[in-house]
Amino acid sequence: MILTQCPVCAAELPPLSAKQCSRCKTRYCGADCQKQHWEAGGHDQLCKKIRRGGGAEQYNANKKYTEAVVVAAEACAEDTKGQTCYICTQALHWKTKEGLVRGCACRGTAGFAHVSCLAEQAKILVAESEENNLDDTQWHRWYKCSLCEQDYHGVVSCALGWACWKTYLGRPEADWTRWCAMGQLGRGLLASEHYEDALSVQEAELSTLRRIGVPEGQMLVAQSNIANTYDLLGRFEEALSMRQDTYSRWLKLKGDAHEETLREATSCAITLSNLHRYAEAKALLRKMIPVARRVLAESDDLQFRMRMACNRALCEDPAKTLDDLREAVSMLEEIEPTARRVLGGAHPITAGIERDLQEAREVLRSRETPLRFKVGDRVICCGGPNHWESGTVIKLWYTEDGFAQGFYAPYQVELDEGRLVFAPDDSDGCVRREAPPEAS
Numbered sequence: 442m443i444l445t446q447c448p449v450c451a452a453e454l455p456p457l458s459a460k461q462c463s464r465c466k467t468r469y470c471g472a473d474c475q476k477q478h479w480e481a482g483g484h485d486q487l488c489k490k491i492r493r494g495g496g497a498e499q500y501n502a503n504k505k506y507t508e509a510v511v512v513a514a515e516a517c518a519e520d521t522k523g524q525t526c527y528i529c530t531q532a533l534h535w536k537t538k539e540g541l542v543r544g545c546a547c548r549g550t551a552g553f554a555h556v557s558c559l560a561e562q563a564k565i566l567v568a569e570s571e572e573n574n575l576d577d578t579q580w581h582r583w584y585k586c587s588l589c590e591q592d593y594h595g596v597v598s599c600a601l602g603w604a605c606w607k608t609y610l611g612r613p614e615a616d617w618t619r620w621c622a623m624g625q626l627g628r629g630l631l632a633s634e635h636y637e638d639a640l641s642v643q644e645a646e647l648s649t650l651r652r653i654g655v656p657e658g659q660m661l662v663a664q665s666n667i668a669n670t671y672d673l674l675g676r677f678e679e680a681l682s683m684r685q686d687t688y689s690r691w692l693k694l695k696g697d698a699h700e701e702t703l704r705e706a707t708s709c710a711i712t713l714s715n716l717h718r719y720a721e722a723k724a725l726l727r728k729m730i731p732v733a734r735r736v737l738a739e740s741d742d743l744q745f746r747m748r749m750a751c752n753r754a755l756c757e758d759p760a761k762t763l764d765d766l767r768e769a770v771s772m773l774e775e776i777e778p779t780a781r782r783v784l785g786g787a788h789p790i791t792a793g794i795e796r797d798l799q800e801a802r803e804v805l806r807s808r809e810t811p812l813r814f815k816v817g818d819r820v821i822c823c824g825g826p827n828h829w830e831s832g833t834v835i836k837l838w839y840t841e842d843g844f845a846q847g848f849y850a851p852y853q854v855e856l857d858e859g860r861l862v863f864a865p866d867d868s869d870g871c872v873r874r875e876a877p878p879e880a881s
């Protein structure tokens with residue numbers, strides 16, 4: 442992460458005016474921490490080294506970059522064995538001796554490179570476009586492979602994020618490359634699952650944007666990225682309150698038929714489902730899906746994502762009805778052929794739709810077969826070979842956290858001895874009607 446915390450006590454530092462070492466620019470929460478760092482934290486030894494490394498932020502970024510390149514090259518070692526860099530044509534980088542990486546959609550012998558070479562290429566292209574005042578800034582070269590035009594992922598994205606940040610961090614705060622670089626770093630940290638670090642970078646980015654006063658849309662995108670990270674961290678309540686704000690501001694800014702509004706509504710619904718607030722998630726999506734149908738291309742990613750989110754809210758809800766299940770199945774049946782045609786069968790979205798559809802169909806089929814018993818019926822449950830225990834049905838279509846996704850037991854039964862059990866299927870081998878008491 443970038444330096445947003447005091448190195449001694451880890452307190453969050455205000456974005457600009459914190460106490461700093463006059464020589465190396467290391468920032469502290471106050472004079473006490475600075476003094477302690479110098480006397481007991483080894484800063485007297487490090488200070489000169491940090492200053493020679495370009496100051497605290499640069500020193501930190503260079504160090505993190507070098508570490509991230511090692512991690513990326515190690516993770517790619519198997520894949521890149523015996524290959525050479527398509528930029529410098531060497532296996533080992535002439536200067537840094539780093540190994541090769543590949544983290545895009547390139548296949549076969551294409552796309553092997555050094556992180557340093559990819560970064561150098563991006564830096565030069567962006568500089569050229571800046572010099573010539575071109576509209577196309579070439580910024581995408583920091584996150585998209587120039588051969589396959591797909592985004593870098595995982596540890597490669599993380600190493601390039603640090604490369605980008607270390608390249609532009611010395612620019613003035615209002616320079617677009619600096620805050621874009623911050624966004625790039627956040628993206629890389631997310632891609633490599635460093636969620637906490639990503640969050641602190643994204644928060645620093647948002648407060649930078651707020652200070653320099655970018656258009657509201659840009660702020661909302663940054664805010665929505667933070668909400669995504671909250672979701673990934675399991676901080677659903679915080680994610681929701683941020684999303685509700687972003688959603689209502691998009692609504693005000695662009696109306697309900699704008700792509701960003703629809704995207705944010707979808708994310709909002711997903712967070713609501715994460716919080717088990719299915720009814721609200723359903724209501725929101727039932728309102729927005731018809732809008733999406735009207736304004737978005739049939740092949741738009743978002744069309745699929747909205748239906749998948751709606752399916753989830755319908756099917757995960759423990760209180761779902763037969764009608765909910767029928768709605769889920771027909772909704773997925775409607776988009777499945779389009780996804781297959783537009784994205785291909787191997788695409789994760791297509792695969793996800795097919796998996797969801799199969800699950801929803803199974804649940805629907807089992808629900809459509811009427812159960813033999815109802816709540817309150819007296820039954821005996823099989824508890825082992827020739828061992829039956831009597832009890833009362835207390836719930837139909839019971840589920841709990843430990844069950845496989847989409848699995849519902851037909852009955853939950855309270856045994857007379859007090860334990861709660863469930864019958865995994867509605868058959869005589871599992872649960873039977875209790876014999877009526879003998880007539881006396």
Ligand SMILES: [Zn+2]
Binds near residue numbers: 448452
């Ligand atoms: Zn401190």
Ligand SMILES: [Zn+2]
Binds near residue numbers: 489
């Ligand atoms: Zn210092």
Ligand SMILES: [Zn+2]
Binds near residue numbers: 530558
């Ligand atoms: Zn190279």
Ligand SMILES: [Zn+2]
Binds near residue numbers: 590
């Ligand atoms: Zn590629």
